[in-house]
Amino acid sequence: MEFRFSLIFVLLSLATVFCYADLSPEDYWRSVLPNTPIPKAITDLLSSDFLEGKSTSVNVGKGGVKVNTGKGKPTGTSVNVGKGGVNVHTPKPKSGGGSSVNVGKGGVNVHAGHKGKAIYVGVKPGYSPFNYLYAATETQLHDNPTTALFFLEKNLHPNSKFTLHFPKQTTPSSTRFLPRHVATSLPFSSQKLPQILTRFSILPTSFEAETIRNTIQECEAPGVIGEDKICATSLESMVDFSTSRLGKEVTLISTEVEKETDLQSFTVVNLAKKSPSTADSAVACHKLSYPYAVFYCHFTQRTRAYKVSLVSADGTKADVAALCHTDTSAWNPKHLAFQVLKVKPGTVPICHFLPQDHVVWVSKY
Structure with a gap:
């Protein structure tokens, strides 16, 4: 949304x-x-x-x-x-x-499994699947029990196939980054929720109010053990957080698709590991639903970042960011990934693709 x-x-x-x-x-x-x-x-x-x-x-x-x-x-x-x-x-x-x-309320449709049922990312009724402390909601499981959002690293190789959906992005006509001095002047906490809703003329009982409430609660919740996190309310704060963990010699990867696609088969034609050989770590920043641009950024170690080149059945090309987590022992055992892949925490590397408005930071060296 x-x-x-x-x-x-x-x-x-x-x-x-x-x-x-x-x-x-x-x-x-x-x-x-x-x-x-x-x-x-x-x-x-x-x-x-x-x-x-x-x-x-x-x-x-x-x-x-x-x-x-x-x-x-x-x-x-x-x-x-x-x-x-x-x-x-x-x-x-x-x-x-x-x-x-x-x-509208459709949310960001990232990937879909059989029967064309899409999974919603970061919208009602559950939290973002990229927050690993939360269990999957019944709606997520029922909407898409075989989603290709999460997959095993062993299945990521040239010629492997995924059934995916890349919807049209709504970002250019909606939210924007605010300058830091403006963003920091605005309230952003659960205690200030009434003020936030009043400032943006949002009814407390509305869908938008519930989404704002969920976003702020997700930002205030503790991260996974061993993980640093912030909610960046400005581009400047995202830059500061990412460079403080990785240094200033960094590469960013994100997902770019030629055009909006229907649900269809994509084939991996090439992939390149972007994490440096010296350390598998990254800062992943996931866009949240909010009146202006806010990103959930977390620094994760034992994480490999890939740039994956795909081509669809109708010839559409896509360069997609993918993250593979080699240590999932601290994740919620009922997280969507475990329920979809039928594996247990800490047993095998788990990967996921990223939507077009998310970014991954990795060190060049």
């Missing part, structure tokens, strides 16, 4: 006028990681203003909200919040009228 909120709405909630005096998230990345390209999974979450080096001013008046970016003729954007969600109206649209940004 993605929320019906844009960066404009987050700025509206602050009810203030400001300009970005600090480095933009993109500039901060380049200052810390000059030799590491920003992956598409990250650039999709950056505001176009950051990418173009423009400043943004937000003016709140009787006529609504006017957002002016950069130089040139000011362009007004009005943001109206109603029962139907958030409608963003831009001047002189090509098709007439305003453009409405509405994202």
Whole structure:
């Protein structure tokens, strides 16, 4: 699931006028990681203003909200919040009228098994399957008892086949990274939940409120034994956490697919191990459902990262990030992976593919 909120709405909630005096998230990345390209999974979450080096001013008046970016003729954007969600109206649209940004409750469909039943990642009714302390929900098991999301490392090799589904990404029209100084000014805790819901005009009994509650609780819960974790509420905090564990000579891998695909067979045509030979460790950052970009990042050891090249039955090419965990002894015995693969914790390496809006950090050396 993605929320019906844009960066404009987050700025509206602050009810203030400001300009970005600090480095933009993109500039901060380049200052810390000059030799590491920003992956598409990250650039999709950056505001176009950051990418173009423009400043943004937000003016709140009787006529609504006017957002002016950069130089040139000011362009007004009005943001109206109603029962139907958030409608963003831009001047002189090509098709007439305003453009409405509405994202439903379908969630992020990652992979599917037989009968075309997809598994939901990080949405109601359960937590993300990438949090290894949680047991699988009945809905996850019933929806997709043979999901290809998790698999055994011994089955990852050229010519192996997986039945997968890569849905269309909704990220470009929904959540964005906030600059760190903005993100840190917003409440983010279970104790402040009423304030958070009020700030984003969310009803306490709504589906969105439940999703926010689950996300924050997941962020506040302890990690697996031997694992460092944070919830990065800005790109800058993600960079700081990852480089503090791996150093600044890093490589990032993520999943990129040529186009949206239906449920179909994919064949492995090539794979490359990305973890350095000196140590199998990585920082995996999984995007959570929230009004702005928040990532659950955890530093895991005894983890091998792969870049897997796939081709589908209809010829679609995909470069997919995969993680293989060689020590699962601290995972919840009722985790989805064990129930799907019919194995016990700590017995065999367990792997999983990653969606298109997740990233994996590994050291180059």
